Amino acid sequence: MMASRTLGGQIWLVSTDTGSRARRPRRKRSACRRRRFTVIIPACLAEARAGSHSVRYEGYGPGGAAVMVECVTEDRGGMGARVRRAFLQHGGRLGADGSVSYLFNTVGLMTYPPGTDEERLMKAALEAGAEDVVPNGDGSVEVLADPLEFDAVRAVLTDRGFEPATAEVTQRAATTVVLSGEEAVSMVQLLDALEGLDEVRDVYSNVEISDEVLARV
Template identity: 40%
Template sequence: MAGHSKWANIKRQKARVDVVKGKTFTQLSRAIIVAARNGIVDPAGNFQLRTAIEKAKAAGIPNDNIDRAIAKGAGTFDEGKPLEEVRYEGYGAGGVAILIESLTDNRNRTAAYLREAFSKNGGNLGETGCVSWMFAHKGVVAIASFSDEDTLLEAVLEAGAESYELTDDGEAEVFTEPANLENLSQILKQNFPVSDIELRWIPDNTVEITDLDVARSLLKLIDTLEALDDVQNVTANFEMSDELLAVTIA
């Protein structure tokens, strides 16, 4: 699939200059809540929950916070209104397609915040389905390093993965259908240092951004969206050169 890592590369480069926000704790805690609600509360038997807990611990979230999030998901902790997973879609400057994954207790509030963010940054919030057809939902396992690509290929084939890509910083990303993500991660962990496991929306095609003003509008929109408390993840189908990205986020 073309363009697998383009958005991931942009996200990584942006992260190098982004200020770490306390929102990360909120995002990871909410992911635990939803995972606990969608499956059994025991991490050993709930891959989504186990992965969410691992990410929370890696980010330094205290165990008490993790336990509280699990209790909220299990319904044994008074959490007020329940959270639900809602996906929103829209267009940014240059006709770029944008998917927003949210966890919210108030759809109307979240939609209003998103609509304002789009309108102030050269885009517009669309109807459900307006851009999701341009993306495929995939499981992704990131490998921090490897010494032999043949060994990696052998493991990828054994695990029933679809493809893999080498990143610019010497890592690898392996792609599979969502239902096979747990199996893939277990097999790769046997021989490689796995740095991340996630479900990701991947664009079928990407839009090349070359105009500085459009680039600035897009990145400002994405920063605004990601700063919203209800937003868990933002994905877009554009790419730009490292040189333009460096100028834009400088």
């Protein structure tokens, strides 16, 4: 699905998602992400792009959950202050470069809804070169692929009748932190606050929060 959005300096962004993703999934929220974007720079806007920077901020939310924030901004100092303020207001703290990024891996991720034939999908995915097939408790299935092989694996699966509900190259946490109670509520508020900042492109976390807690926020 194509979508456009403007970030600082009139930079056009085009979504690389192929399907819609709910802001708060019905299953456990294992990673909070904005829709991923690729920067497309029309010739007439090249000058506007020159002053922008891609910046990553890393930190910890309530309960020690890892949070990684990727931004495109022309004001690194101001952006850093806004991100730091969001962390502090919701019980988190900003960390140093590299403090949590080692917990995430760049992967090609395809998701399939409940009811998908898991055995057939697994066979087709592994034959296509996927790295792993992960069934979830709600019946949905995730297929992981090397980012360099992502397009090829997706094309093979689509050709075999397995059109993914979502498909993206993203960051996936190697381990997760389960939160409940007020820590979970504060964590959701932190992630929402970070996602709401204008120049934030992506927000990632290794937190897991139950549907019951999400319903309270």
